[in-house]
Amino acid sequence: GNSVTQMEGPVTLSEEAFLTINCTYTATGYPSLFWYVQYPGEGLQLLLKATKADDKGSNKGFEATYRKETTSFHLEKGSVQVSDSAVYFCALSRNYGQNFVFGPGTRLSVLP
């Protein structure tokens, strides 16, 4: 079946540090890949997405590249801020969108 694996958290970084959150997936065919962010007390919101191999999604300084050869979609940011503290979810969409599968989430805490 389709599944998403993420690095376990929590991840704690100092402000301006480099961030990587690893995400790998298992799926048949060519899924679309997404990163969602959940700030404390809020719902999930789309951070970025990529719909085919080698696509790079980017938003708010975050980037992720769809790597089919390694079935990965790692999230990166060059310099994190305290306001980036949140839970980050990697997700995939397959089977014409009926099946939208989320990873377990990675909590990020950024300290001033």
Place this chain on the structure above:
Amino acid sequence: DTAVSQTPKYLVTQMGNDKSIKCEQNLGHDTMYWYKQDSKKFLKIMFSYNNKELIINETVPNRFSPKSPDKAHLNLHINSLELGDSAVYFCASRVLGQGDTGELFFGEGSRLTVL
């Protein structure tokens, strides 16, 4: 103008009671979902409706019954509430016609606490 709205945001109730959570989307989407998020933030899909038709029905106790009166609304009714039902329930919607590329739009969640 809220795109996906859920009511109530907070719900505290006793074991054994029956409760409902309502969801409405004004995005013109054709597909709606209910997800359950546990205390460790893990998201589990429960149900999905496409144009009022049930298309995803995961392994969920039959105490949970979704109802979609039209494609803009998806309600969740829970009978005989148990302690383990305590969680945050998220409604989401998307356009299934966009295939696998359409993003999910989430509501703000409904936190259910069963005492």
